[in-house]
Amino acid sequence: MPELPEVETVRRGLERFAVGRRVEHVEVGRERVVRRTSRAALVDGLTGTTVLAAERRGKYIRCPLDSGDELMVHLRMSGQLLVARPGSTRPPHTHVVAHLSARPPGAAVHGVLGDGPVELWFVDPRTFGEMVVFDPDHVAVEVPELARLGIDPVADPFTRRELRELVRPRSRQLKALLLDQHLIAGIGNIYADEILHAARLRPDRTSDTLNPPAEARLHTAIVEVLAAAIDAGGSSLRDAQYVDLFGGAGSYQDAHRVYGRTGERCTTCGVGWVRRIVIAQRSTHYCPRCQR
DNA sequence: AAACAAACCTGTGCGC
DNA sequence: TGCGCACAGGTTTGTT
Structure with missing residues (x-):
């Protein structure tokens, strides 16, 4: 992955x-x-x-x-x-x-x-x-x-302004928007779910409904989740396709809050239960209590 | 414009 | 235990 x-x-x-x-x-x-x-x-x-x-x-x-x-x-x-x-x-x-x-x-x-x-x-x-x-x-x-690749949120300057210009003019489900490589390049299924959880936004919420604070949370979550995952050397799942150049696994899977945690108690609010739904034809994990 | 489906391919893990 | 099948992941292409 x-x-x-x-x-x-x-x-x-x-x-x-x-x-x-x-x-x-x-x-x-x-x-x-x-x-x-x-x-x-x-x-x-x-x-x-x-x-x-x-x-x-x-x-x-x-x-x-x-x-x-x-x-x-x-x-x-x-x-x-x-x-x-x-x-x-x-x-x-x-x-x-x-x-x-x-x-x-x-x-x-x-x-x-x-x-x-x-x-x-x-x-x-x-x-x-x-x-x-x-x-x-x-x-x-x-x-x-x-x-045709969109903005790279790590390699390119990526401020709230860049995000706003992608988000505002469209009415896309946030999960689908994050996965669209023509808009933002590099986010896949795992990090889309983790970013939306960190931003406390439902994956099926549409992009044109975000107020400025919500937009700011999304921007912060994109930057911080990706940075933390890079620091951890990425995520290696059980079927372990991903390893670094020397065959070593990453460790960010231990920090996943929702991806692959269907049915578990949300570790952030301690109250909600992680749900799995399908959005944009992809399995999607979120906490219905934290994410609005 | 956005959502959805199918295609590409193989290993894994589940249920029976 | 063994078999079969759904499923996972990223992207393009085509259809609704």
């Missing part, structure tokens, strides 16, 4: 362990992962390039390469990026392996893997995830959804 905090955790891992290395060799198993282009396009686009940076927009990872192209990775539901020592045993569903060079002399030493060569694995049982190398000058054609 990689959402913004999980993708940000992965991005930070890439910054430490991939940036500055050269891609020596690429293996692509299942071609479905590169369906937007082809196996050859990914191999040719990556081989021989050096990774210049690791960036994130919403749930999309973007890595500029010294060729002028960019690598885009989306983990979708079950994708993982992992770093490993060369020759390590690969887990099932490892669809792409990029062999990265040692770091150049003078680079800082980073963690247990040191500066020797590493492998970067893309693992994805459900194969919804994808990788593509594209020309950023043609992003609107080659990766149109990137060009």
